[in-house]
Amino acid sequence: MFFLTFSFSLLQLNYDTWCSSGALDINGRLVSTGGYNNGSDTVRILDLCDTCGWEEYPGALGNGRWYATQVTLGDGRFMVFGGRDFPTYEFVPPQGQKNTRKDVIDFNFLVETHDPVENNLYPFVYLSTDGNVFIFANNRSVLLNPNTQTIIHEFPVLPNGARNYPASGSACLLPIMLKPNEDRRVIPAEVLICGGAPHDAYAKADLQRPKVFLPGNTDCARLDITKRNGKWKIINMPSARLLGDMVVLPTGDVLIVNGAKTGSAGWDDAREPNLNPVLYKFQTDGTGSKFTVLNPSNIPRMYHSSFALLPDSKILIAGSNTNPGYFDDALFPTEVRVEKFSPHYLDPNLAMFRQEIIVEKSNNQVKYSQKFTVQIRGNGEIDQQKLQVTVYSPPFVTHGISMNQRLIQLGIVEFNKNVAPNTNNIVLQAPMNGNIAPPGYYMLFVNYNGVPCRQSMWVQFLP
Known part of the structure; x- marks a missing residue:
């Protein structure tokens, strides 16, 4: 015991x-x-x-x-x-x-995107790989040059409702894929935005009597923010979702958890908890990408829910309070229970693929473009083609928005087998600059055959 x-x-x-x-x-x-x-x-x-x-x-x-x-x-x-x-x-x-x-x-863009019930609070904001800042509010998005403080591009409108608070869809930056000895002038970067609600959903649910809970959005949209001719690619989720959270997993796939199917953000303004997590299989070109419905929770996680990706690659899920205080007798009581969700890659039948990072034999403070070594230990021979190393920037999570969540796949420069029994060295190249990976701490995962390592390692990228 x-x-x-x-x-x-x-x-x-x-x-x-x-x-x-x-x-x-x-x-x-x-x-x-x-x-x-x-x-x-x-x-x-x-x-x-x-x-x-x-x-x-x-x-x-x-x-x-x-x-x-x-x-x-x-x-x-x-x-x-x-x-x-x-x-x-x-x-x-x-x-x-x-x-x-x-x-x-x-910032007049935030004036222009303000509905009578806002729908442009907690805008989705991501640093692009070219140093510009992508800002999405309501149903519009722009690129801002932070040095000149000017908008340099506006993308097409995303149809079918509002996506930001209180419509409260969710968004993430999709994995940034690097190659060894990277020499591309522009590293592609895509955003994924899912769910949300009609523009008047908050007015119907919060201000109207009796309350009316409009159905949430069922669509997701992808956009390459490094292309000036980029257009939204629309795909459909298995069910409607607002108030959800999007977790970029160590493998690069996206897990969508929490949320509701009708209503909006606000006190007692949503109904029909969406209990089923959904997995979005990420493909760089979008072809072959698909959704899979996963096993449900029995705990509604709606307004004021959150998550954290843990070092063992499980997901900590907490929160949900649709009430103006801690209420135990409400339709959806204030939730103080915490759960851990184990994604598909933690199936016991896949445990043979889980590698162990030997932290004391690995570099954990690295300068941009520097080559560095991570040592791993596991059972059996390793096929380099099935090896993937990613680094993850932990986000600040609230209200369906995950600020600065960022996953980068690093280029493998060398793979040295059997430096000790069942032990291998991976030589990697750090990101080239802070626009790709802002300076600071990242969780480094070694994935083999689609299965993350037993525990991630903290690595710090420095100028």
Whole structure:
């Protein structure tokens, strides 16, 4: 019999983090921005030590940021976009410094995409591999040059409703695929946006009496954001979903969890929990990509749900509160249970393929373009053609948005077999620059025959 023990510490906050934004910095610290009321213009930092607490800097932002999105740039700086009543953006100031109104940039795109019931809060924002920033709000999307602070391209409108809060679809950046000794001028990058709701879904569910819960969207759409002639490729999910979460798995496939089938975000504004996770098999050209319905949970995970990809490649799933407080007697009670989901690759019949990373024999601090070695141990001969190494940037997850979630497949330069019994060395090439992989910590997974390793290894990419 095995017993698990753990301990926890309470972390005190004085400035409200409700509906805030955040990201990890180059040193692995959590940098959180915005929130509600007295926390809306606050920057707060949580360091890595066991005894560290929150450091809070009220008034550090030039505007209040409630339901805003934070993105990491290739040089490690942060930008934060939008928030209720503030169609603007700004660069997050260095620790201890404060922005003023002159540091805030008006962003008319967020004015133009504002429905009567918003539908453009928590915009989907991703750093493209060319250094520009992709911003999607409501049903429109643009590329912004963060250096000149100008929109350089607008993509076609995505039809069939709204995708951002409170319509609350979900999105992710699909895997970035690198080759050894990469020399392509532009590395392709695609976004995937799924679900959402009709433009008036929130008005019907929250403002109308009796409430009307409109069906959510059933479609997903892919777009190459590095192409100026890019067009949306529409595909259909097995069922409608809003309030969902999209997890980019270590293998590059996408897991869609949580959510509802009707209604919108907001207090008691959704119905019909979508209990079935869905797997989207990723193919670079979209051909052959398909959805598979997986085994359901018995716990509704709707408004205010979240997830985390764990080092053992399971998914931690938590949350769900459709109520203005902790209610046990509501239609959907406030959920305090936590689950772990085991994807298909953790089938015991596939355990023979799971490799072990020998951390002490592997490089875990690497500069851009540098070649580095990861040592693995497993059973049997390894077929290099079935080997894949990916690095994953852990996101800040809230309200169906996963800020800075990023998976990159690294190029394998060499594969050296049998450096010790059942032990092999993989020589890899780090990403070329911060636009491909912003500086900081990533979880490195070695996948063999589509099965992730037993535990990921933390690797830090540095300029």
